[in-house]
Amino acid sequence: MRNSQLFFTSRRFTRRATLSLFGVGVLTTVLAACRQSPATNTAQTITPTTPSAQPTAGPSGGTLTPTASPTAVRAYRVETVVSELELGSHRVRTFTYNGQLPGPELRVREGEALRVVVDNRLPEPTTIHWHGIPVPNAMDGVPDVTQPAIAPGTQFTYEFVVPVAGTYFYHTHVGLQLDRGLYGALIVEPRQETLSYDREVTLVLDDWLDGIAGTPEDALRQLVGAGHGDHGMGQNTMPMTPGMGTMPGMGTMPGMGTMPGMAGGSPQELTPDLVYPLYLINGRSVDAPFEFAGKRGELLRLRLINAASATIFRVALVGHRLRLVQVDGQPIEPLEGDALRIGMGERYDVLVQLDNPGVWPLVAWAEGTDATALAVLRYEGSSGSLSPVTTRPSELAGELLHGLRVRSANAESAPFTPDLELPVVLSGGMGQYVWTIDGQAYPNAEPIRVKLGQRVRFRLQNMTTMPHPMHLHGHFFRVGQSPQGALRDTVLIDPMQEVTIDWVADNPGHWAFHCHHLYHQETGMMRIIEVS
Incomplete structure (x- = not known):
């Protein structure tokens, strides 16, 4: 299921190398100067007498509690650095935020200002994009569009009010840097929580090749050189007629459709153009998986973030059902199923009733492959180790939750009339x-x-x-x-x-x-x- 190869689905190219990665870093929080008027729901007021605070471990192992000024500005300092990290028994050099993978989990409350000072210690320019947050344009982090990239050895400050609650993430938007280690969770806590649950865990999914099967730039050169004409239909393909909804008789609501052959509208699995040598959850590989705790009778919230560069995952927690409650940070009508399909850049929040004590695998199966990422749910009081996951769990063949099935919890009162x-x-x-x-x-x-x-x-x-x-x-x-x-x-x-x-x-x-x-x-x- 795992090896040190990067496969291209043209089958023309296979690369071999050694592998390794994982490390822990520290995110320094800095106190903010007073620039905003006080917010209604302010964080704990701390007098700015010291430039840093002690980190607090969070559900994904990298959450840090920021200090807050009297104006409720949540302020962090992030360093982009070249790091040597371990993944299981392997070691690689790659790009990270603060020397850890994923980068530190940043938390802010809805309506507060987020200030992040970025020190670029990489040998090349970089930026940070706040994925899913409707920020002012100058803070969006797209090089040569919203800002010049942050040059090596220089610093840039991102600051904006965060207007919406939910599960988001931050990542570089320069070249292929995302396919290294430049990403982390961004959790925006609501002014008033409407969901009821006992504990939460953030799970960040990724695919990994850097330092194992060459570099991302090597992969791109081989994709371009291989020629993947079988994956596209070319410039001369006639577009579908607007209003068709793809194919007659298919779809879940107006404006959405599914491809032919999808029984019940369930998406087919297709072989991706990149099959990675390694798949990760919270920076951990299957031979040293991330582990999280639960207690019988509790309701667990899982925040799932797909930070992968080129992999769609199908996620299942063996022995449990999933209740989908938020998509891309926004509330939806709850929907229950056995497994969840999550594309690159998407985020899904699910609730899980912990009613089946034991030690259980959470799999994130790379769609169209025979490989998986893995995390472990261990109930309190449960001992023993998890058996290796060598076959697809039956949950992946059960009811599949995916993006085109969901409906908003906050429906519009009138149909949308476009200009x-x-x-x-x-x-x-x-x-x-x-x-x-x-x-x-x-x-x-x-x-x-x-x-x-x-x-x-x-x-x-x-x-x-x-x-x-x-x-x-x-x-x-x-x-x-x-x-x-x-x-x-x-x-x-x-x-x-x-x-x-x-x-x-x-x-x-x-x-x-x-x-x-x-x-x-x-x-x-x-x-x-x-x-x-």
């Missing part, structure tokens, strides 16, 4: 591993221009044979044309599928809109939306 409606065609392949939006490959692509305040409808049409998790910066969108469509910032669109997203252009600036498959983004599947 601007655009078909957006996703295509690519063409034998040279180029991925496009409307036939244009970024950075040689025209901006999509909308007016501030316009109500916009995109009809996203995937004309390739690969799934694409599409992410919009600076805004939420409603999936489908139903008032009950879920509010999202990332949506996974399967091959030959059309998905409609509705959004209000209420945040001025230049915003990235792209596939969150890092290698698709890097080879063209990105556009800039100008809201002015």
Whole structure:
């Protein structure tokens, strides 16, 4: 199930190397100067007499409790550094935040200001993007679009009010740096919690190749050199007619459809264009998995974040059902199932009733492969070790939860009437591993221009044979044309599928809109939306 190879699904290229990774770092918190008026729900007031505070271990092993100024500014200092880390029995050199993988979990309360001072100690420029948070444009972290990249040896301060609660994450937006170790959880606590649960755990999923099967740049060169024309339908493919909803007779609500052959609308598993040598949960491999505790009778909240570069996961907690309650940080009508499909950039919050004592595997199976990431739930009082997971758990064959099944808990009172409606065609392949939006490959692509305040409808049409998790910066969108469509910032669109997203252009600036498959983004599947 695991080895030290990186496979390309053209089967032309296989790389071998040695592996290793894992380390623990310290996130220093800094006291903020008074620049904002006091918030209604302020954090604990601490007089700014010292530049740091002691870290507090959190559910994912890297949470740090920040100090707060009297103005409720949560302030952190993050260093981007080259680190030597361990993964199981292996060791690699890679990029990290504060020397740990994932980066430290940052926590802030809804309505507070978040200030993060970034010290770049890498040999190359970097940025931080606050994935899913509708920040002011200058704080969005897209190099050469919203800011110049942070040069080596320099510092940059991100500061913004966090307007929404939920599960988010932060990551670099420069080149292929995400496929190293530059990501971490960002948890925004609500002013008033509406969910009832006893404990929570953050689980960050990842795929890993850096230092095991060459570098991400090696992988990209081989993908481009191999030519993956079988994954795309080329520039000459005719787009679907707007309003078709992909194929007749299929779909879960207006504006959404599923590809042919999906029994009951359940997405098929397709072999990805990259099969990684290693899959991780909270920076831990299957031979030294992350472990978390539970107690019989408790209700457990799992915050699932897919920070992987090129892997869709199917997640199941053996011996337990999952109750999905939030998607991309936003509340939904609860939905129960046995397993969960999560695309790159997506976040899902589930509740689990702990009623089956023992030691249980939580698997994140890499879709279309025979490999998995692994974590372990150990009930209090349970001893013994977990048997190796060598086959797919039966839960993965059970009822599957996925993004196009969910409905918002906060439905609109009236149907959305767009001021601007655009078909957006996703295509690519063409034998040279180029991925496009409307036939244009970024950075040689025209901006999509909308007016501030316009109500916009995109009809996203995937004309390739690969799934694409599409992410919009600076805004939420409603999936489908139903008032009950879920509010999202990332949506996974399967091959030959059309998905409609509705959004209000209420945040001025230049915003990235792209596939969150890092290698698709890097080879063209990105556009800039100008809201002015």
